[in-house]
Amino acid sequence: MADDKTPPSEMIRVPTALIPVVRQLSKLHREGHTIALLQGLEELISKFDSNIDIDVAPSSKSVLQLEEKLETKLEAISKHLEKLERAISSTRYNSQPKQRRQANPYQQTQVELQALPSENLAPRLGLTPSSLTTERENKIDKEFISWTRNRDPRGIGWEWNAKDGLYYPVK
Numbered sequence: 001m002a003d004d005k006t007p008p009s010e011m012i013r014v015p016t017a018l019i020p021v022v023r024q025l026s027k028l029h030r031e032g033h034t035i036a037l038l039q040g041l042e043e044l045i046s047k048f049d050s051n052i053d054i055d056v057a058p059s060s061k062s063v064l065q066l067e068e069k070l071e072t073k074l075e076a077i078s079k080h081l082e083k084l085e086r087a088i089s090s091t092r093y094n095s096q097p098k099q100r101r102q103a104n105p106y107q108q109t110q111v112e113l114q115a116l117p118s119e120n121l122a123p124r125l126g127l128t129p130s131s132l133t134t135e136r137e138n139k140i141d142k143e144f145i146s147w148t149r150n151r152d153p154r155g156i157g158w159e160w161n162a163k164d165g166l167y168y169p170v171k
Helices: 016-030 034-046 061-094 118-125 129-138 141-151
Strands: 157-161 166-170
Touching: 016 034, 016 061, 034 061, 118 129, 118 141, 129 141, 141 157, 141 166
Parallel strands: none
Antiparallel strands: 157 166
16 A cells, blocks of 8 residues: 555755746646646757766856856746646636537527428328328327327427318427
8 A cells, every 4th residue: 555655756956047947847747737748848858968068167168158058948948838838728728618508509499380281290290191180080189189299209289170170289
């Protein structure tokens, strides 16, 4: 079980000029953007010249050149970190779910159904006009409405009107 624990963070000394950059790196790491951070750092580090022969005396020409180069690189790192932060924050905002206006954006407004003759209603219920008539004649009105409601694709019941010979939707 002791092996499952995460190792504690290591404290390291950082040159004063690097402190702001290291703070930005640490912030990105804490926010969980470690992979993007490592990729960015790897790209920047690969641009450094690692074959410099340095005389370590503080006032030496090579140390001064190195300081200038380091400051230039630090500026580049800072700019690159800013770009990373902007990219990360823009993807964070873009990846948040957007409010939907409707469940289906292509859904049209409900069309009010009109009375239908048996030739139009029968296919809607998956029947022939003659079988629709047979069912209507064998059932009382309430049974027929319930029966058609169960067969209708939108769950609408239909009622027969003998005066005009049409079926009317029942809500």
